[in-house]
Amino acid sequence: MSSEAxxxxxxxxxxxxxxxxxxxxxxxxAATTAAYTALLTGEFPDPVTITLPxxxxxxxxxxxxxxxxxxxxxxxxxxxxxxxxVTHGALVRSTxxxxxxxxxxxxxxxxxxxxxxxxxxxxxxxxxxxxxxxREMMRDHVARVxxxxxxxxxxxxxxxxxxxxxxxxxxxxxxxxxxxxxSILGTTGIVVPYSCSAWIDSIRRGVDVALAAGxxxxxxxxxSTSEKTxxxxxxxxxxxxxxxxxxxxxxxxxxxxxxxxxxxxxxGFAKLSKLAAGHLDLHSGRxxxxxxxLARLARQGGASEAxxxxxxxxxxGLAALQSCMAAGVPLGDLVAVAAxxxxxxxxxxxxxxxxxxxxxxxxxxxxxxxAR
Numbered sequence: 001m002s003s004e005a006x007x008x009x010x011x012x013x014x015x016x017x018x019x020x021x022x023x024x025x026x027x028x029x030a031a032t033t034a035a036y037t038a039l040l041t042g043e044f045p046d047p048v049t050i051t052l053p054x055x056x057x058x059x060x061x062x063x064x065x066x067x068x069x070x071x072x073x074x075x076x077x078x079x080x081x082x083x084x085x086v087t088h089g090a091l092v093r094s095t096x097x098x099x100x101x102x103x104x105x106x107x108x109x110x111x112x113x114x115x116x117x118x119x120x121x122x123x124x125x126x127x128x129x130x131x132x133x134x135r136e137m138m139r140d141h142v143a144r145v146x147x148x149x150x151x152x153x154x155x156x157x158x159x160x161x162x163x164x165x166x167x168x169x170x171x172x173x174x175x176x177x178x179x180x181x182x183s184i185l186g187t188t189g190i191v192v193p194y195s196c197s198a199w200i201d202s203i204r205r206g207v208d209v210a211l212a213a214g215x216x217x218x219x220x221x222x223x224s225t226s227e228k229t230x231x232x233x234x235x236x237x238x239x240x241x242x243x244x245x246x247x248x249x250x251x252x253x254x255x256x257x258x259x260x261x262x263x264x265x266x267x268g269f270a271k272l273s274k275l276a277a278g279h280l281d282l283h284s285g286r287x288x289x290x291x292x293x294l295a296r297l298a299r300q301g302g303a304s305e306a307x308x309x310x311x312x313x314x315x316x317g318l319a320a321l322q323s324c325m326a327a328g329v330p331l332g333d334l335v336a337v338a339a340x341x342x343x344x345x346x347x348x349x350x351x352x353x354x355x356x357x358x359x360x361x362x363x364x365x366x367x368x369x370x371a372r
Contacts, residue, residue, distance in 0.1 A: 021081030022060070023186025024092055025134030026052060028159045030060035031094035033141040034074035038067050039096055040149040044074060050141055052189035053133065054224075064093055071097040080191050086170045087182060091162040094138075096155050103154040105139050112164020113184060118177025120319025122361045129173070129183040130159055132361070137189065159184055177315055188224045200250040206242045207254055213239055218260050220244035220251040222267030222282070225363045230266045233357065233365075246271075249280025252346040259350045262371060265343060266357040269332060269366055270317030275356075276338035280346065289317040297334040298324055321366060332358050332367020340369040 047059035064075025080088035109128030146153035164181035324331035358367035
């Protein structure tokens with residue numbers, strides 16, 4: 001097998017030996033697809049197959065099938081693979097009801113799915129906590145089922161999760177103002193599992209393979225969205241992409257001992273603000289967004305005391321960023337520069353140029369530093 005075939009994000013996952021699972025968004029999409037199909041045909045497809053954003057076509061067994069009263073409900077039990085996910089084993093249900101032509105797709109939060117009550121998330125206050133990519137996946141599959149079986153695609157989708165309100169106690173939802181249950185999440189549909197040691201080892205392997213293949217510019221990405229951004233910015237091949245996840249320190253310490261010419265670090269603004277503040281483990285359970293730190297950076301960028309005070313009590317890092325963007329304060333760039341400087345301090349003079357790109361949840365660049 002060539003070095004090219006052994007490198008990149010996919011090879012990292014294979015190298016860990018861990019079994020991937022499915023996001024709540026994938027489960028909700030499968031349940032929605034089955035329910036809408038039953039509503040139009042009278043029969044539930046079981047198993048039901050869906051297409052994920054990267055083209056994978058997993059099949060899901062149905063745990064619930066109910067068709068009565070002009071609506072259909074299907075349920076899927078979430079399998080998180082080998083990931084220690086609090087939602088593993090949760091029963092995700094989707095109830096689909098037909099709406100008048102022209103209504104489009106309307107999402108509702110059923111029991112166990114939260115509702116957004118505070119600003120600063122990629123959803124409006126009052127919306128069900130069903131994130132943008134799962135919504136897009138469900139819309140796409142509704143359209144496919146409608147085209148295949150003669151429907152209009154105008155439906156109300158109510159997603160619920162058995163015991164979701166109890167499960168949410170073990171997440172950050174309440175602190176973020178998401179009340180009543182869990183969020184329906186996922187950008188790829190796949191839960192990438194890790195044990196710390198296995199994933200860090202896979203990062204090291206990724207650096208080794210990239211170097212062996214002659215690549216001198218590699219990128220540490222926190223997820224699939226940041227990976228897409230780096231490819232769009234620099235045209236890097238998959239073999240030069242490191243699935244850094246939350247392990248920024250692991251990337252930097254290994255590159256310090258095995259230098260590349262250039263390291264790009266790309267990730268969500270809030271996550272990289274933790275690196276900027278000096279955290280090398282970016283996991284939400286082990287480090288938090290330091291809003292007083294963000295306020296100090298914003299002051300350096302010309303923020304007023306009133307804006308700095310607003311940042312210190314912001315609901316999320318994204319809310320702080322949005323307030324600064326509205327005021328013309330370049331908080332995204334300031335975080336990127338601070339994150340780069342922290343990375344350089346960890347590298348301890350190793351001959352590696354570092355640049356940092358901060359993105360929002362949609363993948364738009366909201367801050368960057370020059371390579372240094």
